Amino acid sequence: MGFQIGFKDIVDIFLVAILLYQTFKLLKRTGAVNIFIGILAFIICWFLVSYVFKMELLGGIFDRVVSVGAFALIVLFQDEIRRFFLRIGSKRRGSIFRIFKRFFGNNSNEKEKTDFVLVQIVLACRNLAKSSTGGLIVLTRENSLDFYAHSGEQINATINSRLIENIFFKNSPLHDGALIVSDRKLKAAACILPISKNQSIPKRMGLRHRAALGITEHSDAIAIIISEETGHISWAINGQLTVNVKPEQLEHFLSEELAH
Numbered sequence: 001m002g003f004q005i006g007f008k009d010i011v012d013i014f015l016v017a018i019l020l021y022q023t024f025k026l027l028k029r030t031g032a033v034n035i036f037i038g039i040l041a042f043i044i045c046w047f048l049v050s051y052v053f054k055m056e057l058l059g060g061i062f063d064r065v066v067s068v069g070a071f072a073l074i075v076l077f078q079d080e081i082r083r084f085f086l087r088i089g090s091k092r093r094g095s096i097f098r099i100f101k102r103f104f105g106n107n108s109n110e111k112e113k114t115d116f117v118l119v120q121i122v123l124a125c126r127n128l129a130k131s132s133t134g135g136l137i138v139l140t141r142e143n144s145l146d147f148y149a150h151s152g153e154q155i156n157a158t159i160n161s162r163l164i165e166n167i168f169f170k171n172s173p174l175h176d177g178a179l180i181v182s183d184r185k186l187k188a189a190a191c192i193l194p195i196s197k198n199q200s201i202p203k204r205m206g207l208r209h210r211a212a213l214g215i216t217e218h219s220d221a222i223a224i225i226i227s228e229e230t231g232h233i234s235w236a237i238n239g240q241l242t243v244n245v246k247p248e249q250l251e252h253f254l255s256e257e258l259a260h
């Protein structure tokens with residue numbers, strides 16, 4: 001029995017390779033990559049046992065396992081699947097309107113407003129870092145963070161550096177948890193974020209950094225962390241952490257990422 005490989009099969013293999021690579025990348029970010037490698041190893045064993053060596057007894061057991069595999073995968077990857085659908089489902093409506101506005105709206109006015117907001121946020125971060133006051137600020141982009149905002153106290157206030165510093169002041173009732181910024185407003189404080197399970201985060205980093213990473217794994221938001229322990233400013237985006245940045249670097253990064 002010989003194999004015949006045509007153009008369609010090559011495209012097929014190519015698409016599967018891309019799919020596997022993207023899945024691997026996604027799982028690597030969330031720390032579930034070892035499970036993925038385990039599943040791949042199992043599939044290779046199953047293929048060898050059932051189709052190459054044709055071992056009937058062991059092959060029969062493996063076949064049974066594979067037949068319930070879809071359910072097992074749903075259980076194993078429930079967090080990742082939930083995150084995937086949440087991310088798709090929480091895309092804000094009106095994106096086309098926003099793109100239209102970006103091209104035809106009053107851009108300089110919009111830019112001025114965004115710049116003002118960024119300056120206030122960076123100023124607050126600078127002052128919090130100076131006084132080693134812990135803080136966690138999440139900036140909403142396309143994905144709605146309403147679900148997380150509702151876990152905290154609703155503020156809906158105009159952004160102002162003093163107000164941000166006040167929120168994170170140690171004796172303030174709102175200092176624990178994250179501050180969520182959305183539509184150029186301080187939307188909610190003391191919000192509870194999902195904690196990242198990424199195992200490559202240094203052990204010295206605690207829940208504040210893990211919560212920042214967690215929200216950026218679940219959404220396209222940007223999280224800024226001010227460490228109470230070191231006074232360092234860090235940012236997280238797409239499940240990646242950049243630590244100990246200067247306020248000027250933060251301002252540059254934010255204005256690049258939130259340009260529109």
Ligand SMILES: Nc1ncnc2c1ncn2[C@@H]1O[C@H](COP(=O)(O)OP(=O)(O)OP(=O)(O)O)[C@@H](O)[C@H]1O
Pocket residue numbers: 134135136175176177178191192193194195204205206207208209210211226227228229230
């Ligand atoms: N799930 C969560 N969502 C939002 N904020 C959280 C969450 N869990 C913990 N935090 C915040 O993190 C604080 C605890 O920070 P912890 O010392 O564990 O973190 P850290 O990363 O080591 O930060 P630091 O360098 O500031 O000490 C809590 O007081 C709370 O404000």
